[in-house]
Amino acid sequence: MGFLHGILLFGAAAFLIPLIIHLLNKRKVVTVRWGAMHLLHEVIRQRKRKMKIEQLLLLMIRIAIPIVLALCLARPVLTALRSLGLGSSSLVVMLDDSFSMRAPAAQTTLPGGTVLEQARQDVQNILTDLPSGSSAQVILSGGSPRKLMDKATTSLDLVPKQLSDVPSMSGPLAANDAFQAATSALKDAPNAAREVVIISDFQEADWKAIADGAALPALENLSKQEPKPQITFYRVGSDLAENLSIASADVSALVAAESQPIGMRVRIKNHGKRPWQDIPVQLEADGARLRTARVSLAPEGEAMLSFTHAFNKVGDHSLSVRIEGDSFADDNAFHSIVQVRNQLNVLLIDGKPGNEPLSGATDFLDIALEPHTVAAASLKDLIRTKKIDVRKIRNEDLRQQEVIIMADVQRLQGHTQNDIDKFVKEGGGLLIFAGPECDLDWYNREFFRKGEGLYPAAIKGQARADADEPAARILMQRFTHPSALYFNDARAGRLQDAEFRHWFEFVPQGDQTQRIFNLDRNVPLMIEKKYGRGRVIASATTANAEWSNLPLQPFFVPLMQRLTTYLATVGSAPAWxxxxxxxxxxxxxxxxxxxxxxxxxxxxxxxxxxxxxxxxxxxxxxxxxxxxxxxxxxxxxxxxxxxxxxIDGTESNLKALPVADIQKIAQRHDAAYADTLPSYQALDRTRRHGSELWQPLLIALLMLLFAEVLLQQHIARG
The missing domain is CATH 2.60.40.10 (Immunoglobulins)
Incomplete structure (x- = not known):
């Protein structure tokens, strides 16, 4: 026996009220002698016994009324009715619909089907076994967890029908988010008996950290609910252990000029224990196969391939790479979009023009953005730059531009600042480089404006590495920003070779800004902010060699070009x-x-x-x-x-978590484990589920009130 609102049981103490009133109303007997009294002694004795019984019965009813009322409000739960088939329950199924669930199911369970199809079939069988009046809700747990239905339903036959219409290509399982969604679903459960079944293939990619002791606060909160839900980890698995995948495919440029060669660097991964020989790797452009290369892969090894292709027509073009050979083909292709343009217009605003070559604030940028033009090469540059002194800028200079780059600009005049503000809000890109000429007070007061302005962050001040100190360097980590993905491969350039002697110390604004690169001093080097329909990127260092040797590095050209093309295309769809x-x-x-x-x-x-x-x-x-x-x-x-x-290839390694580790997670959270439908059904039969008793108690309360009125009237009639 349990209670949903146990604290209300203290209301049963109200039974003392009728008891105290009864005791206070007892009267002392006064004896009056009367001659004929002895003739009535027997009648009085019988009448007195009857009155005592009636009064005692009335007292018991009045005492029982507050006790039954308190029990009714506390919502008692009896835990022995489900075994008799009488207790309805509320079931929440956390169904893993992540990418790995598309793998072929074990041949002994569903030959020719997928793991997800097997899971859907098991859900249908579990729902069939629920008693009449039970409710069900399904939380689709792959990628961003979401409810299958707006609310739980007692029409259990509708659930399999809706599940059959749900696509199954979600990202990796988000376990904690899924348990939060399940907790929310249980709050609306109509029955006191509550069950949560986690149906998954339990991939190591999703569950290994949890098995090793990582916190799962949402599951801990779920297991503490009252009444406590019965939690079951239900594993559906695949026999497939070997798999090939395209782990990544990086395109050398987000935007290209006509006939400009585009490179695609492809990384192919073998997630199994067997070697693969001569795997065909195909390059496709606009749906047509261009060429085929072959690679061999060692067990759990990987290989790199590079392709190049040039498009000779302006517009959007598709570039895809595909492998063949294994039985799980869903992660064997990678697609990207390349925008081919006539040219991309960039305005360079120079805050400190130089009289000597490479002495101005934007001189290195000019070379990096138009390398072929500067070198008088026959190849065509996509980017066309226009350089202007900040003191001479006019509104007309911003027309037809797609990106503005400011370098070492002290401050902007009011009308110029307003024009650039409007330019970015309407979808333009702005790249701002620091420099010794920058007026920090103006940047913070007018450009940043407590987070309301163009500038992405407040500036704490200027920092430096003294001559006897090592220079600051770019912190090497896995880059996630679209403009930086290309540099995750060391062959794109060793970013850590750049040395920084001076830099601005930014104060990032939480969710408003995104770090692109960090210095090894735990400070950002480049940060980005969304502003209207456009984007603003701020660099903590100069665009020339005054504060660092960044412009002297071989990767400076692709870095500047990728930052610029990224800013020029923020209003269009990403590459993928x-x-x-x-x-x-x-x-x-x-x-x-x-x-x-x-x-x-x-x-x-x-x-x-x-x-x-x-x-x-x-x-x-x-x-x-x-x-x-x-x-x-x-x-x-x-x-x-x-x-x-x-697809998100996180789960391309189909290695499942060992059963012992799944059981360890289950035991840690007082949950059960099953790996077949018969084992789950046996488990379901052996444990008891709750059934609320407040409805019959309410009926009993009404009957007591009715009995109290009848008995009171009977006593009054004497």
Whole structure:
């Protein structure tokens, strides 16, 4: 027996009220002698006995009323009815629909099917065994956990039907977020008996850290709920142990000029124990196969391949790489979009022009952004720069520009600052380099404006490494910013070779800013901020060699070009996105209400309509569930935008967590473990589930009140 609101049981102490009233109302007997009294002694004795019984019965009823009322409010739970088939329960299924669940199921369970199909079948069988009146909810746990239905349902036959319509290409399992969603679902559970079943293939990629002792606070909170839910870890597995995947594919440029060669560096991973020989690797452009290379992979080894290709037509183009050979092909392709442009216009605002070569604040930038033009080479540069002294800038200079780069600018005049502010809000990109001429007070007061201005962060001051100290260097870590992904491979350049003697100390603004690079002094080197429809990137060092040797490094050219092209394309779709995310493209305000056609890789189409949110107009799709190249076309126009979606390869290593480790997690949280449907059904039969008793107690309370009234009237009639 348990109680949902045990503290209300103290209300049962109200039974003392009728008892005390009864005791206080007892009267002392006064004897009056009367001659004929002896004739009535027997009648009085019998009547007195009857009155005592009636009064005692009335007292017991009045004492029972507050006790039953307190029990009713405390909502008692009896834990012995489910074994008799009488107790309904509320079931929450945490169903792993992550990428690895698409692997082939074990041949003994569902030959030819996937692990997720096996899991869906088991969910249907579990729901069939629930008693009448039970409710169910499903939390889809891959990627961003979400509820299958808006609320729990007692129409259990609807759940398998809805599950069959849910795509299964989500990202890695987010265990803690999924348990939070399950906890939220249980708060609305209509039955006191509560069950949570975690159905997953328990990949090491998702669960290893938890098995090693990592905290899982959401599960701890779930297990502390009252009444305590019965938690079961249910494993569905695959026999597949060997798998090849494309671990990454980095494109050398986000935007390219016509006929400019584009490089794609591909990393192929063998996640199994067997070697692979002569695996074909195919390069495709705009859906057509261009060439095939072959690689061999050692057990748990990887290989790198590089391809180049040039597009000779302006517009969006797809570039894909694909491998063949293994039985799990979902992670065997990678897709990217390359924008081919005539040119990209960049305005360089020089805060300290120089009279000598390479002495100005923007001289190195000019060379890095137009290397072929400076070298008088025959190759065409995508970027076209226009350099101007900050003291001579006019509003007309900003027209037709896509990116503005400021270097060592002391301050901006009011009208210029307003023009640049408007430029970024409308989708332009701004890159700001520090320098000794910068007025820190103005930057903080007028440019940063407590987080409301253009500048991404407050400046604490200027820091330096003295001559007898080692210079600061870029902290080497896994870069996640789109402009920095290319430098995760050391062959793109050794970023740690750059030495910094002076730099600004930024004060990052939490969620408002994103760090692109950090120095090894635990301070940011470059940070980014979203501003309107555009982006602003601030560098803590100079664009010339005055504070560092960064411009002298071989990687300075690709770094500046990637930062610039990134800022120039923030208003368009990224080179690729993960499956599970949505398409969301900003539009001009005049395009509000326009219709677009979205075509998926299989040729299926759907119609999207642009909408408005605040001051922004955009077109947005539902979550994408299939990798590949998508086409988005505005109705009535010929322009087609290409979008690429890839799977998250975190779970490409199909190695499952050992059963002992799963059981260890379960035991730590007082949960059960099952790995087959019969074992789960046996477990379900042996443990008891709760059933609330407040309904019959409420009926009993009403009966007591009715009995109290009848008995009181009977006593009054004498």
């Amino acid at each position: 996105q993960l499956v599970g995310s949505t398409i969301r493209l900003p539009l001009d305000k005049a395009e509000l209400g326009s219709e677009f056609t979205l075509r998926d890789p299989t040729g299926q189409t759907q119609t999207l309509k642009s909408v408005k949110e605040g001051d922004s107009v955009f077109v947005q799709s539902p979550a994408i569930s299939q990798p590949g190249i998508y086409q988005l076309q505005k109705t009535g126009t010929e322009k087609v935008s290409l979008l690429a979606f890839n």
